[in-house]
Amino acid sequence: MLEVRNLSVRADGKDILNGINLSIHRGEVHAIMGPNGSGKSTLAQVLAGREGYEITDGEVAYEGENLFDLDPEERAQAGIFLAFQYPVEIPGVSNLYFLRAALNAIRKTKGQDPMDAIDFLELAKKKMANLEMDSTMIERSVNAGFSGGEKKRNEIFQMSILEPKLAILDETDSGLDIDALKLVSHGVNKLRDPDRAMVVVTHYQRLLNYIVPDFVHVLAGGHIVKSGDKNLALELEEKGYGWIEEAEPTK
Amino acid sequence: MLKDRSLGEPDWLSECRRDAMVNFEELGFPTQHDEDWKYTNLTAVSTKEHVIAEVPNQKLAIDDINSVGFEEVDAHQVIFLNGRLIPELSCLEESSLEVGNLLNGQNNHLVLEHFAKQTDTVGNSLAALNTAFFGDGIFIHVPDRVIEKKPIHLVFVTIAEQVDQFTHPRTLLIAGQDSQATVIESFVGMGEEPYWTNTVTEIVAAENARIQHYKLQQEHVKAHHTGFLFVDQARNSNVTSHSLSFGGRLVRSDAHVRLGGEGCECTLNGLYAVMGDQHVDHHTTIEHAQPHCKSNQLYRGVLDGRSKGVFNGKIIVRQDAQQTDAVQSNKNLLLSRKAEINTKPQLEIDANDVRCTHGATIGQIDEEAVFYLRSRGIQSEEARSLLTYAFVADILENLQVDGWHEPLEEMLFDWVQQAQVE
Numbered sequence: 001m002l003e004v005r006n007l008s009v010r011a012d013g014k015d016i017l018n019g020i021n022l023s024i025h026r027g028e029v030h031a032i033m034g035p036n037g038s039g040k041s042t043l044a045q046v047l048a049g050r051e052g053y054e055i056t057d058g059e060v061a062y063e064g065e066n067l068f069d070l071d072p073e074e075r076a077q078a079g080i081f082l083a084f085q086y087p088v089e090i091p092g093v094s095n096l097y098f099l100r101a102a103l104n105a106i107r108k109t110k111g112q113d114p115m116d117a118i119d120f121l122e123l124a125k126k127k128m129a130n131l132e133m134d135s136t137m138i139e140r141s142v143n144a145g146f147s148g149g150e151k152k153r154n155e156i157f158q159m160s161i162l163e164p165k166l167a168i169l170d171e172t173d174s175g176l177d178i179d180a181l182k183l184v185s186h187g188v189n190k191l192r193d194p195d196r197a198m199v200v201v202t203h204y205q206r207l208l209n210y211i212v213p214d215f216v217h218v219l220a221g222g223h224i225v226k227s228g229d230k231n232l233a234l235e236l237e238e239k240g241y242g243w244i245e246e247a248e249p250t251k
Numbered sequence: 252m253l254k255d256r257s258l259g260e261p262d263w264l265s266e267c268r269r270d271a272m273v274n275f276e277e278l279g280f281p282t283q284h285d286e287d288w289k290y291t292n293l294t295a296v297s298t299k300e301h302v303i304a305e306v307p308n309q310k311l312a313i314d315d316i317n318s319v320g321f322e323e324v325d326a327h328q329v330i331f332l333n334g335r336l337i338p339e340l341s342c343l344e345e346s347s348l349e350v351g352n353l354l355n356g357q358n359n360h361l362v363l364e365h366f367a368k369q370t371d372t373v374g375n376s377l378a379a380l381n382t383a384f385f386g387d388g389i390f391i392h393v394p395d396r397v398i399e400k401k402p403i404h405l406v407f408v409t410i411a412e413q414v415d416q417f418t419h420p421r422t423l424l425i426a427g428q429d430s431q432a433t434v435i436e437s438f439v440g441m442g443e444e445p446y447w448t449n450t451v452t453e454i455v456a457a458e459n460a461r462i463q464h465y466k467l468q469q470e471h472v473k474a475h476h477t478g479f480l481f482v483d484q485a486r487n488s489n490v491t492s493h494s495l496s497f498g499g500r501l502v503r504s505d506a507h508v509r510l511g512g513e514g515c516e517c518t519l520n521g522l523y524a525v526m527g528d529q530h531v532d533h534h535t536t537i538e539h540a541q542p543h544c545k546s547n548q549l550y551r552g553v554l555d556g557r558s559k560g561v562f563n564g565k566i567i568v569r570q571d572a573q574q575t576d577a578v579q580s581n582k583n584l585l586l587s588r589k590a591e592i593n594t595k596p597q598l599e600i601d602a603n604d605v606r607c608t609h610g611a612t613i614g615q616i617d618e619e620a621v622f623y624l625r626s627r628g629i630q631s632e633e634a635r636s637l638l639t640y641a642f643v644a645d646i647l648e649n650l651q652v653d654g655w656h657e658p659l660e661e662m663l664f665d666w667v668q669q670a671q672v673e
Contacts, residue, residue: 048626051618076628088623092641101637102627109628141641158627
């Protein structure tokens, strides 16, 4: 589904990713771990199409297509979803309006009819209940005045509505207390599907107790320095990132 | 009921006009040397010989009236064309209000008592010019304790068939004790030639009166528009005035409010969206003369192209006006690098127990928010439209006229689309 080959990325004159290789197939959950500044969030942002990054080398194929030929909205329409580390507040635009517009944009590319407001509201309420979200939240402005936990839940809620093929979760666990973390993880796990791939970017192993990955990759200094299964995360938790950084292959 | 226009002008009116003309000649046109006109250059108006607008050859049908929401809003309608009242297009039956032509003001002691009383005191030459030249003007009296739910919609249409015509629309609204009413004034222009509208509205709110006033400015893009609103509020009255400004080449809208009794509340909201070479200037003055009054100002502007905006909000708190609560906010969104805004709060406070807050911001579209929307599948242009609309949404939320919200929303969406194409 997603083939990242030798991806190198530069921003503000600094090399951030230095030759990333990653192969993700449908149904798989990949965790990307790493210390602060290792480039994990950059990888997530570049995949979603944020501007301000220079691709200096390598390529990314998404379902056989060159990902970099697609605008951010085209990527979303093709099934890529990024759960933001810092969801943006948009006063004046209601969640309801925003998310229905998004869903209908995606439905349009699939050749489906737009969903009307009544059906959409019903769908949204059902999905919100799964995440134990207050149903009045749908009327509120997107993320405006939401607590950190509410914002993260809102991201997963959006994901559950948009039903992406490839979901990238950028530090969805950071700033969450354990109850919120369980809720969010539960929401994510409900979306695990043999046809859907997930990339879970996190600093902490804690999240992976709840969202159990098939593969774990450790990123340091812009490289993937180690890959393994879920046990790698546990080992990392025990020994700390220092262990990995010491083991970092010299380039 | 609307009364026929009288032939000769009665003494009271000739006297008003004469005084006003003297006043205007003394003061002359404002120039950029006047602090209040620093950013608005009126020479395009003052250097031209304007003539009083004539009745156009083109017939005006009710369907031609293109002010936003004219059809959708259920209202008592009074239509003016080139400064003249058109009785056959106007409809005021079944209203509990007393309505008449200001030219017949001698029949009404309220007109004699209140007409031009507020304009006289402020040394405003253009308001004086209006007094000197207004044609048909409208007088609306909401009697004591009358609650009129249906808005009164005054539509001032200019069809400019000849170059440099001017009209001087004039409105006097007197709200009796415990009364309630909503008045909309719409300004629209058709035709090809430049023209000038110079309008004055005086509102007198008696004790505990509640008035909603709306000014919708959609003049032709070649037009000049200067407008002056005067509000005099008595104890516990509540007046809200919204200025929605979209049209015109050079536009100035002033509001002077005097909170002259205890416990008054006044809200001035404004929304302006301009592009191309448009210039829009809002000046407000709210005078807190008595204790325990509240004033609220919320102005939002969106500027594109090489357009220019001005906002100047003056709050005066007199020595006796303790416990004043005054809030002012002006936020501007610049959609182009060449658009310009000058915004200035001005506070003159002579009391010591007051709460006055003001804030002004100038910003661009939040690119983070654009990316967020795009990452969910929304097209870039649509994302920008949505964010622009969201910026002014709270002004629209405050409009309390049934049926108006949707057409205005549509108009704004169209405006944003057009701004992007430019």
